[in-house]
Every structure is written in C-alpha cells, then in structure tokens.
Amino acid sequence: MPSELVKVTVDTLAFAVQQGSLEVLLVKRKNEPFKSLWGLPGGFLSDSDENLDAAAVRELYEETNVTNVYLEQLYTFGDRGRDPRGRVITVAYLALMRQEGLELRASSEASGLAWWPVNEPPPLAFDHDRIITYAYQRLKYKIEYSPAAFALLPEKFTLRDLQTVYEAILGRSVDNRNFRKKFLSSGVLQELNETSQEGSYRPARLYCFSEQDFEKLPDRPVFVF
Amino acid sequence: MPSELVKVTVDTLAFAVQQGSLEVLLVKRKNEPFKSLWGLPGGFLSDSDENLDAAAVRELYEETNVTNVYLEQLYTFGDRGRDPRGRVITVAYLALMRQEGLELRASSEASGLAWWPVNEPPPLAFDHDRIITYAYQRLKYKIEYSPAAFALLPEKFTLRDLQTVYEAILGRSVDNRNFRKKFLSSGVLQELNETSQEGSYRPARLYCFSEQDFEKLPDRPVFVF
DNA sequence: GCAAAAGTGTTTATATTACACCCATGA
DNA sequence: TCATGGGTGTAATATAAACACTTTTGC
Numbered sequence: 250m251p252s253e254l255v256k257v258t259v260d261t262l263a264f265a266v267q268q269g270s271l272e273v274l275l276v277k278r279k280n281e282p283f284k285s286l287w288g289l290p291g292g293f294l295s296d297s298d299e300n301l302d303a304a305a306v307r308e309l310y311e312e313t314n315v316t317n318v319y320l321e322q323l324y325t326f327g328d329r330g331r332d333p334r335g336r337v338i339t340v341a342y343l344a345l346m347r348q349e350g351l352e353l354r355a356s357s358e359a360s361g362l363a364w365w366p367v368n369e370p371p372p373l374a375f376d377h378d379r380i381i382t383y384a385y386q387r388l389k390y391k392i393e394y395s396p397a398a399f400a401l402l403p404e405k406f407t408l409r410d411l412q413t414v415y416e417a418i419l420g421r422s423v424d425n426r427n428f429r430k431k432f433l434s435s436g437v438l439q440e441l442n443e444t445s446q447e448g449s450y451r452p453a454r455l456y457c458f459s460e461q462d463f464e465k466l467p468d469r470p471v472f473v474f
Numbered sequence: 475m476p477s478e479l480v481k482v483t484v485d486t487l488a489f490a491v492q493q494g495s496l497e498v499l500l501v502k503r504k505n506e507p508f509k510s511l512w513g514l515p516g517g518f519l520s521d522s523d524e525n526l527d528a529a530a531v532r533e534l535y536e537e538t539n540v541t542n543v544y545l546e547q548l549y550t551f552g553d554r555g556r557d558p559r560g561r562v563i564t565v566a567y568l569a570l571m572r573q574e575g576l577e578l579r580a581s582s583e584a585s586g587l588a589w590w591p592v593n594e595p596p597p598l599a600f601d602h603d604r605i606i607t608y609a610y611q612r613l614k615y616k617i618e619y620s621p622a623a624f625a626l627l628p629e630k631f632t633l634r635d636l637q638t639v640y641e642a643i644l645g646r647s648v649d650n651r652n653f654r655k656k657f658l659s660s661g662v663l664q665e666l667n668e669t670s671q672e673g674s675y676r677p678a679r680l681y682c683f684s685e686q687d688f689e690k691l692p693d694r695p696v697f698v699f
Numbered sequence: 700g701c702a703a704a705a706g707t708g709t710t711t712a713t714a715t716t717a718c719a720c721c722c723a724t725g726a
Numbered sequence: 727t728c729a730t731g732g733g734t735g736t737a738a739t740a741t742a743a744a745c746a747c748t749t750t751t752g753c
Contacts, residue, residue: 254521257480257563294552296479296561301552325550325565327526336521338482340550393694426734427716449725450730469618469695651707652743674752675703706749714741722733
C-alpha cells in the first residue's frame with residue numbers, strides 16, 4: 250500500500266506575548282536535515298499517542314518541557330518535498346501560553362531553545378516559515394471570536410494587559426476607551442476586588458475571564474477592534 | 475521509528491444543495507471494515523500525490539468520478555481506534571459543487587454512491603458521522619465570510635437561488651428584503667441583462683459572482699443573516 | 700383575472716467610530 | 727507637586743432588524 254511510505258509528525262506553534270511583542274518558541278536543530286537551523290518543536294506521531302492532540306502535548310513537553318497550555322489543531326501540511334527524508338506530513342498545532350513561570354529545557358536533539366519575535370524569525374528548517382505565517386494569520390482571526398487571548402494572560406490581569414495582547418497580535422494600537430467599553434460590556438470579564446501595583450502611579454483593577462459568560466455570547470466575532 | 479505504522483487517508487465531504495436541502499455525497503462500502511455501511515469518498519495518500527490537495531482531488535475522482543470542484547482542507551482526525559485496521563489518520567477536505575451536470579460513477583470498491591441529506595445520513599463507517607457534523611458546522615461559518623456559497627451555484631443564478639443556498643445551509647429562513655439588500659450592496663454580484671424563466675410567473679434577474687469585487691471586502695463576516 | 704414568485708423602502712434599534720481630559724498613586 | 731499610567735463619556739455615523747405590499751409573467 251503506497252501510504253506505508255508516509256510518515257506523520259506533529260509540530261507546535263507556541264505563542265506568547267512578551268513586553269508587547271508576539272513571540273514564537275523555536276528549537277535549534279542539532280542534527281540533519283537542516284542542522285543548525287531553527288524549527289518548530291515537534292516530532293513523529295507515535296502509536297502510543299491516544300490521539301493527535303495527545304501527540305502534540307507529548308512532543309511539546311519532550312522538546313521544550315512546556316506543559317499544561319492551551320492547544321488546538323491548526324492545519325496539516327503535506328507537500329511532496331517539504332522534508333528531504335521522504336514523504337512526511339505534519340499536523341500543526343497552535344499553543345498559547347505565558348513565558349513567565351515556564352522552565353524551558355531543550356531535548357538532547359536540540360542545541361537551543363528560544364523565543365523569537367514572530368515578525369523576525371531566524372532562518373528556518375523545512376517549510377516552517379510558511380507554517381508560522383499561516384498560524385499567525387489564524388491567531389489574528391481567532392482573537393476576534395474566541396477567548397484565545399486569555400490563554401496568553403495570567404488568571405488575573407488588568408485591562409491594559411489584555412489590550413497589550415490584542416495590540417501585539419493585531420500589530421497595531423487600538424483606542425483604549427473603545428477597547429475597554431467593548432470588553433466590559435461583553436460580560437466575559439469578572440471584576441475582582443484587587444488591584445495591581447506596578448510602579449509609582451495609579452494601581453490598575455484586576456479582572457478574570459469568565460468562561461461561563463463567554464458561552465452565552467453569539468458564536469460570531471465579538472472582540473473586533 | 476514508531477510512525478512507520480501510521481497510515482494516512484484523505485476523505486472528502488462533498489456538499490451540494492438540491493431542492494433546498496443540503497446533501498452530502500456518500501459511498502456504500504463493498505468491503506470490510508464496515509462492509510455495507512456508508513462512508514466518505516476517500517482513500518490512502520499516495521507517494522505520487524504532489525500534495526494533500528492533489529490527493530483529495532484524485533481520490534474524489536477515483537471514487538465518484540467528480541472533478542473540477544471547489545476543495546479545501548478542513549481538519550485532520552487521528553484518534554487511536556478510529557480505524558480497526560490500525561493507526562490511520564485522515565485529512566478531511568470540504569468540496570462544494572452542484573449535482574446538476576455531474577456524472578457520478580462509483581469505483582469497483584463501492585456498491586453504491588448517493589447524495590444524502592446532511593441531517594439524515596445513513597449508518598456510517600468509522601468516525602464519519604463526527605466528521606460530517608464537524609464539516610457542516612464549518613460550512614455554516616464559512617458562508618458568512620467567504621464566497622463559498624457561489625461554489626454551490628451555477629455561474630448564472632437568481633437572488634432566490636442564492637437565498638435558497640443560504641437557507642439550506644443555515645437551516646432556517648431569512649428575510650428576503652434584507653438578504654437582497656445586503657448582497658446587492660456588498661458589490662460582489664454582477665447584474666446580467668438576462669432573466670430566468672422558470673414557470674408561468676415573473677422571470678427573475680440573473681446575476682454572477684465577481685471574485686474581483688469580493689477581494690475588496692474586509693476580511694471579516696459580511697454575509698451574515 | 701388569477702396564481703405564483705419577483706421585487707421593493709422605511710423606520711427603529713443597535714453597534715461602531717472618533718475623539719481628550721481628569722484621576723489616583725508613590726516618590 | 728510631579729510624573730506615570732489608569733480610567734472615563736458623548737456625539738455622529740453606520741449597520742442590522744423588523745415588517746407588507748406591488749409587479750410581472752403565463753395561462
């Protein structure tokens with residue numbers, strides 16, 4: 250059967266926002282092919298993986314030590330010639346997280362592990378530049394109709410933190426009065442009786458995301474700015 | 475390498491609207507597993523396929539004789555146990571077409587080939603019921619922001635034809651004054667100097683879709699009713 | 700002239716956009 | 727008291743939603 254020759258990998262696009270910049274987590278390759286170029290964390294699907302999502306979780310953990318983050322399938326890339334080792338198709342996953350609190354650890358297969366600005370990535374292996382471009386586009390759309398942005402924030406956050414995430418992903422600034430108005434009236438934020446003191450100026454109110462109230466929204470774009 | 479055991483299929487969800495009803499094209503299986511149940515047209519990825527899209531085109535043609543239709547990748551399903559023959563992941567494709575003009579022909583692997591109402595499918599093989607549900611949901615969203623509906627219509631169509639496609643997919647009726655107003659003002663329709671005479675009543679104006687004008691629209695939902 | 704589907708406008712409510720200043724805090 | 731980021735409101739415009747009758751055709 251011809252498909253015996255096909256191999257399947259699962260690669261993850263791990264995004265985080267750091268100081269107003271959207272970054273993606275990449276691995277420096279220690280081995281051929283594309284030795285010493287950077288690539289997406291990922292690896293071959295194993296028969297022991299319960300499903301594709303589990304494979305993405307496992308590979309992300311093995312390659313970066315990152316665990317317990319938001320993950321969802323994005324798209325499957327399978328052009329002939331995308332991998333010089335033969336016919337390899339890859340199922341790409343989107344992962345959203347915060348850098349704070351992670352204990353990154355590269356696997357022995359890697360000679361490096363680092364966050365890169367999504368707009369200025371290093372030279373990349375395979376078709377990973379294309380995959381990053383695709384994922385970034387999808388993420389831009391996704392924050393308009395889903396609560397994906399909250400996966401990039403701690404449980405408690407200020408409205409400024411939330412706006413910074415949107416601005417980092419959209420790549421432009423948004424009007425802060427309209428932004429606050431829309432999010433506050435959407436009903437998905439729970440106001441906490443706590444504030445965040447960051448410097449010698451007015452402390453900011455903290456909020457948390459209410460999954461339950463999000464479910465009540467119509468399933469069409471509501472976080473458009 | 476564990477992935478040697480993984481096989482890859484490409485399955486296609488071929489949708490068409492017939493007499494106001496959204497239908498999906500299914501194949502009756504002649505062989506095990508799931509002999510005599512219905513399933514999606516598809517088959518194993520071949521090393522000779524240039525890419526996954528090409529595999530979908532080829533498999534759809536081989537299994538149904540359908541060719542030259544709109545196709546796009548939807549999602550990849552890979553739960554362990556979804557195929558009793560072993561670890562088989564399937565890349566699902568969405569295909570949109572008109573039934574009129576097709577010359578359906580089942581392959582020798584099939585004992586039948588038929589259109590089924592998407593809401594009342596026959597007993598299905600594998601996890602194909604889940605895949606149909608997923609694809610139908612995606613199609614519902616898709617017609618709000620993309621010109622996908624036009625792929626279900628002939629080149630020249632009436633506004634009533636277009637509304638029928640939307641109503642079939644949304645599963646509800648929409649206000650015809652608002653529907654016409656929105657589509658006519660969107661700029662994506664070119665009015666033709668032709669009419670369609672269907673019976674002993676007033677003929678309807680024919681229109682065609684302008685891809686070029688569609689590109690000028692903002693890339694967010696515009697065909698929401 | 701009748702049956703059948705095509706075609707048309709207005710009003711109201713809601714959502715979006717644009718825009719600039721005061722507030723609270725720690726140093 | 728000052729420097730810094732937090733926090734607020736209104737008016738204009740655009741979009742969405744609700745709603746019913748007239749027109750054109752073949753028979």
